[in-house]
Amino acid sequence: MAEFSTSVRENGDISIINLKGFLDAHTAPTLESNFTQLINDSKFKIVVNFENLAYISSAGLGVFMAYIESIRDNKGDIKLTNMSDKVFNIFDLLGFPLLYEIYKNEEEAIKKFSGS
Amino acid sequence: MLEAKNLKVKRNLTALIDFSRIINSSIDLDFILNNVLLTCLGKFLATRGLIALKEKNKIVLKSSKGITTELLQEFPELEATRDCIDDPKLNSFMHIANLKVVEKISSSDDCIGLVCLGEKLNKSEYTEDDVEFLGTILNISATAVQNSMVINELRNVNRQLDSRVQRLSSLFELSKEFGSFAESYRVVKLLVFSILGQFLVQKYAIILFENDVPDILDSKFDNEKLLQLIKRYELHKTPDSIKKDFLKVNHNELLELGVELIVPMQLQNKTRGIILLGSRAGNRDFFNSDIEYIYSVGNLAIISLENNRLFLEALEKQKMEEDLLIARDIQRNLLPQTLPEYDKYDIAALNVSSKQVGGDYYDVIPIVDEKFYIAIADVSGKGVPASLMMANIQAFLQVICQQGMKIDEATAMINDLVTGNTSEGRFITFFWGYINNKTNTLTYVNAGHNPPYILRGDKVIKLTKGGIILGVVKTFTPYIFEEVELKKDDVILLYTDGVSEALNLEFQEYSEERLERIAKSLVKNSAGEILNGIKEDVQIFTQGNTQSDDITMIVIKVR
Structure with a gap:
């Protein structure tokens, strides 16, 4: 079975989720629980770092869709960073750049949060 | 003069070579088109221009400079034919957009697009030389445009393919997950x-x-x-x-x-x-x-x-079956394991529980040497709830029988207890009485139960006196009791509706008439033989059908 794990760090009032491995239908609940936890803790400024993510399926992408509304309703956002070309290609194919800000690295995303 | 002309030609040539190098070094269609258009505008000092390219056999607008978006929306639908630039729709568009000259981009005789340019800044007309030079520029551009168009097309196809592969792999993944x-x-x-x-x-x-x-x-x-x-x-x-x-x-x-x-x-x-x-x-x-x-x-x-x-349904069913096993267990433990023996009375009893486990109950409770109680009851409903109510009744009876209360008053009390302890809609049909050894009498109260029989030779006495069934309302009309004198060879038969209402395959009931008839024919036998005779007759009648309700009988023969 494909491995997937996440870790959450704090940078000021911004929470950074690191993804590692394969995010698919089977592993999606792990990321889901990260989001629900952050929302419960009223932490709505979220950066997701994809650097160590090898694969994402549409069910994995769905997790982002499922929580973005309530996060933006609370003046927060999910910003995505450090995607490999392969992962970006899937996001791009499905039209995610329309809805999400995607940055080269964490610093840019964090700067964007502090700027607004 | 000649030198000046030579210089001009040389400059033009240098510019063309430069231009060729630039556009051929790129495969980015937008970059190429932008360059072609800017080169044309710069060369002829025109302030406006557009490029349209062939796409699925239509000529589609791709790039423009200096033309308002409102005007661009008027750009006509053109067929990509060899003489696409002679289309009157194009001519009228050029007129309203103030475009003066049009030239096609051709690749091996095929029209792959066109360029329109507006009037020159100095208002002068386009000369023949100008048009020829424009043709040269576009000829140089054609290969680069064609190549990048093919690459663009490939990219699109690739993306569609990617998209399809992505969907297929999603479906595959989901089918795996859903299965597990x-x-x-x-x-x-x-x-x-x-x-x-x-x-x-x-x-x-x-x-x-x-x-x-x-x-x-x-x-x-x-x-x-x-x-x-x-x-x-x-x-x-x-x-x-x-x-x-x-x-x-x-x-x-x-x-x-x-x-x-x-x-x-x-x-x-x-x-x-x-x-x-x-x-x-x-x-x-x-x-x-x-x-x-x-x-x-x-x-x-x-x-x-x-x-x-x-899966859940199967689980539920399994749980229900376990429930029934419990109910059967409760019921079995409530019924008397052995019957008391008397010189004057031959007693036999039978309970065959159905698959569903109904709420039949009977009891024979000896008090002192000269007196014993008999009781038969049918609790409405099936399964565990019915069994629990049976357990209640049994407990009441065991206590009350020892108190020496009058049987009619005791019945009223049981009714009040049951009514107070049952959920809505549940009730119990109940018959009980006691036989006095010395006086040889039966004193009974019938609370809505199928009337037991006393068979005396050819005669049948039905025991109907009593009152309302238990558990519906608290007692307001007192129960009536009756004392019946017993004679030698009398047969008392108590039964539940599981006997009289047993169904055959045609959904006909066994009926009280048939029960009476068979009981009469067996009256000379012992209590046990009468019981078995009736049971066998019911079995013959219902042959092939499953038993839907409990069957319970007590037979007492006076010796």
């Missing part, structure tokens, strides 16, 4: 995630139909309204997906709620649920291929949900 899930909430979650991710949708609802009644499994719409509309529009009958256009005309309230697409989830051609989706990001429509994908995912999910339901 046991809990339906996870199936629904996955279904939702995969659709949201695939189509960038934020609002959705997943509805299941249980006997055509909608059940919301998950939803981001106004649930109350949604349910109302689903019922009103009878969406459980939806055989096909419903798109925005149809909603607009027929179910506009759903559209107002935010629903833009409804896709049925089907099992064996029956709609078992529906997926409702809100708008896609960027106002994109759902295409047929999208709907097909959602349909496939939905059908995968419904199989999983249905398997789930069947």
Whole structure:
């Protein structure tokens, strides 16, 4: 079975989720629980770092869709960073750049949060 | 003079070579078109211009400078023929857009596009030389444009292919996951995630139909309204997906709620649920291929949900069967294990519980040497609840029989106790009495039970005195008791409706008449023989049918 794990760090009032491995239908609940936890803790400024993510399926992408509304309703956002070309290609194919800000690295995303 | 002309030609040539090098070094179509257009404008000092290219046999506008968007919208639909630039529609557009000259871009005699240029800054007309030079520029551009068009096309095809591969792998992954899930909430979650991710949708609802009644499994719409509309529009009958256009005309309230697409989830051609989706990001429509994908995912999910339901049903059934075993156990333990023996009375009793386990109860309770109680009861309902009520009755009886109370008053008290202790709608038909050894009498009260018989030779006496069945209302009319004198060879037969109402395969009842007849014919035998005779006769009658209710009998023969 494909491995997937996440870790959450704090940078000021911004929470950074690191993804590692394969995010698919089977592993999606792990990321889901990260989001629900952050929302419960009223932490709505979220950066997701994809650097160590090898694969994402549409069910994995769905997790982002499922929580973005309530996060933006609370003046927060999910910003995505450090995607490999392969992962970006899937996001791009499905039209995610329309809805999400995607940055080269964490610093840019964090700067964007502090700027607004 | 000649030198000046030579210099001009040389400059033109240098510019052309430069231009050629630049556009041929790129495969970015936008970059190339931009360069071609700027070069033309610069060369002829024109302030406006456009490039259109062949796309699926049409000439489509690709790039422009200095022309307002309103004007650009007027650009006509042109066939990509060899003489595309002679089209009168193009001529009239050039006129309104103030474009003065047009030249085609050709690749091996095929028209792959055209360039239009506006008037020169110095208002001078385009000379023959100018047009020839424009032709040269476009000839140089043609290969680069053609190449980048092919590459663009390839890119598009590649992307479509990527998209298809991505969908297929999603479907494959989901089918694997759906197969391994046991809990339906996870199936629904996955279904939702995969659709949201695939189509960038934020609002959705997943509805299941249980006997055509909608059940919301998950939803981001106004649930109350949604349910109302689903019922009103009878969406459980939806055989096909419903798109925005149809909603607009027929179910506009759903559209107002935010629903833009409804896709049925089907099992064996029956709609078992529906997926409702809100708008896609960027106002994109759902295409047929999208709907097909959602349909496939939905059908995968419904199989999983249905398997789930069947599994739970099997569990429930298993639990019910365990319940019945418990009920049977309780019942068995409540009935007397042995019957008391008397010189003057030959007693036999029988209880055959049905598969469902009804609420039959009987008891024979010896008090002192000269007196014993007999009781028979049928609690409404089946299974554990009926058994528990039986247990109550038994406990009351055991206590009351020892108190020496009058039997009519005792019955009133039992009724009050039962009424106070039962949930609504439950009741007990109950007959009890005691036989006095010395006086050889039976004193009884019948609370709505099938009247027991006393068979005396050819005569049949029915024991009907008493009152209302137990458990319906508290006693307000006192129960009546009766004392019957017993004679030698009398047979007392007590039974429950499981005997008289036993059904044969034609759904006919065994009937009290038949019971009376067979009992009369057996009256000369012992209590045990009479009991067995009746039991066998019932079995003959019901042959082939399963026993649907408990069968209980007590036979007492006076010696």
